[in-house]
Amino acid sequence: MVIQTSIGSLIRKLEHCALLSTEDKRALENACGSVRHLGPRTSLVAEGDPAQRVNVILEGFACRYRLQSDGRRQMVGLLLPGDMCDIRICILSRMDHSIGTLSTVRAAQIPRETADLLLERYPRLARAFWWSTLVEESITREWVVNVGHRTAFERMAHLFCEIFERLHTVGLTRGDTCDLPLTQAELSDALALSAVHVNRVLMEMRHNQLITLRNQQLTLHDYHALRIIAGFDARYLHLDGIKGPSFTAEQRTA
């Protein structure tokens, strides 16, 4: 995938919010200094860490999670190519959750000072970053709904829709298929289900000809049906751009 070579996914995602100038893009490109290659199930940021840099996922899947006292794990968010994990954390005294990779991951690192500069000098970028964090918040709320109100089947369908949709916005789907490098146990952490039950639901979905999941590849044979089942309404992903013109003018031009 050509897009993954650099920070293309991030740019592509951000452009859902605002048009970025060539200069904006170049600045962003340049900000990403070193790129780390990480194996699956590696810790990216641990709960309690000070977090002095911004990681941008270039390739692969990672997740935010919280560990319970009983050793179980609840994912509280998925990080896909183009996602930042994330600047704002610098304001808090420590991370309130951990971030770890799921698949192998390539992650660019933006030093904190560079990030600050970007925010300072490129208002369009700043706005786009802000937008992306708001979207992430919205996704977290949707997860509360997902885990709280949907059956196992709907819940899984919803997660699949979300992943597919998010990957689609960064150009990482091929037809009706996309990567899904999670084991069933990992899916169960994301969905707050037991691994056994995840397996049963998967079997049922396959039996209903809704999906194929093999070799880390997810194919949605009937996306429309899946969305209906899940009650999936993509609006919470805010992919249709920003509201008005305001704010751009007065923003930090002092």
Place this chain on the structure above:
Amino acid sequence: MVIQTSIGSLIRKLEHCALLSTEDKRALENACGSVRHLGPRTSLVAEGDPAQRVNVILEGFACRYRLQSDGRRQMVGLLLPGDMCDIRICILSRMDHSIGTLSTVRAAQIPRETADLLLERYPRLARAFWWSTLVEESITREWVVNVGHRTAFERMAHLFCEIFERLHTVGLTRGDTCDLPLTQAELSDALALSAVHVNRVLMEMRHNQLITLRNQQLTLHDYHALRIIAGFDARYLHLDGIKGPSFTAEQRTA
């Protein structure tokens, strides 16, 4: 309560993050123009709204929620005195959830332009606002964990701890008791349980001498026990101030 007269709860909350100067505080006070008095179960902001002003809860309880297609409601956050609901929404084309009151509420309104000005001119305030939105995000993640991984009993205990702790930081607890103006049905929306089950768990808690809940007043007779049961770790509320000195210097001083 004297504190509720004005915007005191908000200031008190924000001071958990940074020391605010008298000037900061005055600016904030002045920003709050009109104050609305709202009855219980009134809509504050509806899903899809453009949201042109920032509401600050001065008194009473409100909540963020999402409605399901089947008519059921999942709360995705609680708004207590001192909470803002919230500036950032201006960046998104529309609200992805609704906000409604639970009890009667007094809410100050900050016009969007005023809010922008505040952010522009008072970096300490800006930082404090930023901090408060990050805390809110953290709380949402905790809700995912709560709904996903805890039993009904633990879940409710956790919610009670959270509410008590949050009210405590704005000076709205009296000894071991605080307001809780939610019906059992509303609790069930927050906890993703049925109203009947909420009732049963409440009965059990009362039977165990853990709490009293009567006339919208919640008393925690054994906060320590409750925390243990809930696995409540207040760190996710980030009440112990910010990390370092950095950022204050360079922040928007250009």
Place this chain on the structure above:
DNA sequence: CGACATTTTGATGAAGATCAAACTGGGTGG
């Protein structure tokens, strides 16, 4: 090939939903 992780299948049990009905208590209007 053998070790190990992952997936699959079966059997059983428990937490909580749902349905239905009775009970409480505060507020209203006759």
Place this chain on the structure above:
DNA sequence: CCACCCAGTTTGATCTTCATCAAAATGTCG
């Protein structure tokens, strides 16, 4: 002042979904 009403709470009985435990099957990698 009382009767009624309505929202909220309480209790009982039954049913479903999903967890848990256990073990077999499959796949993968050195």
